[in-house]
Amino acid sequence: MSQIPALIRVFAYVSLLAVGGGMAAFPEMEYLSVDVHHWLTKAQLIHLYSIGQMAPGPNMMMIVAVGDWAAGAVGALAVLIAFFLPTALLTYAAGRGWKRLESWPWRDSIQRGLAPVSIGLLLAGCFTMAKGAxxxxxxxxxxxxxxxxxxxxxxxxxxxxxxxxxxxxxxxx
Missing domain, CATH: 1.20.5 (Single alpha-helices involved in coiled-coils or other helix-helix interfaces)
Incomplete structure (x- = not known):
């Protein structure tokens, strides 16, 4: 039960890094869940991510298994909410704001700047996973x-x- 606050902090934070998809968040998720908190090993995390790739639905549902491993069913639920709620709220707010800024001159520049950031985060995740696999x-x-x-x-x-x-x-x- 003492792991619940740490799980919530880690996965709420990691969710905000998933700009380019789940792989974009993988390096930080590995660092925090393997190296810092020792909830599982690098090999276990890679296996969970691989299984998440095969499972129907969002591949990042594999985070539920991390929460379950660390703190049982309560940990699984905490991780699920912590991972998806912040990005859902942020996406909702950004979508509403983005619509209002349709004629803003910086809008196109921001969109063009975010694409390379997403690709960089995705590549960092790929290299992190490759080093372990x-x-x-x-x-x-x-x-x-x-x-x-x-x-x-x-x-x-x-x-x-x-x-x-x-x-x-x-x-x-």
């Missing part, structure tokens, strides 16, 4: 294969996650 020739080959397939074909990433799991099972058994 790629640990040898086999895992590097799986990652490179998935990247090449995604660049060449339009395919559901869940299929690639499942296929990678099969390849990993065969390679590491």
């Amino acid at each position: 790629i640990f040898g020739v086999e895992t590097a080959a799986i990652a490179a294969g998935v990247l090449l397939i995604l660049l060449q074909y339009k395919i559901n990433p869940a299929v690639l996650v499942a296929a990678s799991a099969v390849v990993g099972f065969i390679s590491f058994r």
